Amino acid sequence: MPDPKTLSADEKLRREFNEWAEQGRGEEMENHHISITEQTLAMMDLKQGERVLDLGCGAGWATRLVARMVAGGERPGQVIGLDVADEMVRRARANSKDCDNALFVVGSAQQIPWDENFFDKVLSVESFYYYADQERALAELFRVMAPRGELYILINLYRDNPYSLRWASELKVPVQARSEQEYVDLLQACAFEDVRAVRVPDLTPTPAEYSGKWFANADELRDFKRIGALLLIARKPDVESPPRGWEVE
Numbered sequence: 001m002p003d004p005k006t007l008s009a010d011e012k013l014r015r016e017f018n019e020w021a022e023q024g025r026g027e028e029m030e031n032h033h034i035s036i037t038e039q040t041l042a043m044m045d046l047k048q049g050e051r052v053l054d055l056g057c058g059a060g061w062a063t064r065l066v067a068r069m070v071a072g073g074e075r076p077g078q079v080i081g082l083d084v085a086d087e088m089v090r091r092a093r094a095n096s097k098d099c100d101n102a103l104f105v106v107g108s109a110q111q112i113p114w115d116e117n118f119f120d121k122v123l124s125v126e127s128f129y130y131y132a133d134q135e136r137a138l139a140e141l142f143r144v145m146a147p148r149g150e151l152y153i154l155i156n157l158y159r160d161n162p163y164s165l166r167w168a169s170e171l172k173v174p175v176q177a178r179s180e181q182e183y184v185d186l187l188q189a190c191a192f193e194d195v196r197a198v199r200v201p202d203l204t205p206t207p208a209e210y211s212g213k214w215f216a217n218a219d220e221l222r223d224f225k226r227i228g229a230l231l232l233i234a235r236k237p238d239v240e241s242p243p244r245g246w247e248v249e
């Protein structure tokens with residue numbers, strides 16, 4: 001049994017999220033993320049025939065929503081759900097037997113197993129803050145996105161929503177807690193264009209009484225939902241990325 005201290009960051013994430021998957025948490029996350037995801041999908045303006053990547057797809061519920069929106073078209077629309085946790089991917093496949101334009105792949109955001117210049121749009125829901133090397137993940141996204149492709153990264157955990165930092169210390173894997181401005185700067189430094197940050201409130205009703213452990217009372221929970229998730233939007237410039245392995249001599 002390898003010493004957990006020497007495991008790679010991705011292997012730690014794989015093990016952690018495989019446990020979540022075995023506990024049924026992959027499917028449960030739909031209830032927690034559906035409101036912010038639906039608002040994001042509306043902004044993505046998905047069209048028939050588009051090729052979409054769902055990065056950190058979990059049990060695949062959002063992948064299937066996207067698949068329905070891009071189905072059809074002269075060049076059939078398709079969506080790839082990618083996740084580092086193989087048990088999440090196994091469940092996503094089992095949950096998606098009726099969905100013939102979604103494909104689920106095991107792999108890391110830091111080494112995306114796909115061709116250059118392929119995806120018209122990328123969606124990533126509640127996954128990006130887990131990546132140990134976010135710059136490398138952005139470089140990989142840039143590589144696999146089509147020229148003028150659009151990136152939509154949605155995260156609930158970021159520095160400007162102080163409530164969200166409460167659960168960072170309870171997670172068994174490290175997380176990044178950058179601010180909105182730091183993320184905007186990072187996307188620009190990674191050569192993305194038209195970088196914007198939008199706040200997406202959680203519009204689900206809040207019960208009158210709160211009995212969970214993260215908030216002191218229902219008012220705090222309401223405030224957390226009002227501050228909302230951070231949606232980072234960016235575009236790849238109108239350039240083709242060279243194939244992987246291309247280097248300046």
Ligand SMILES: C[S@@+](CC[C@H](N)C(=O)[O-])C[C@H]1O[C@@H](n2cnc3c(N)ncnc32)[C@H](O)[C@@H]1O
Pocket residue numbers: 010013014017026029030033055056057058059062082083084085088107108109110124125126127130131132
């Ligand atoms: C909080 S869950 C969200 C899952 C799904 N997007 C949803 O909203 O239900 C985070 C997901 O990101 C995946 N993930 C974490 N690190 C990853 C990485 N480096 N590459 C790919 N996926 C990763 C996890 O395995 C997990 O399924």
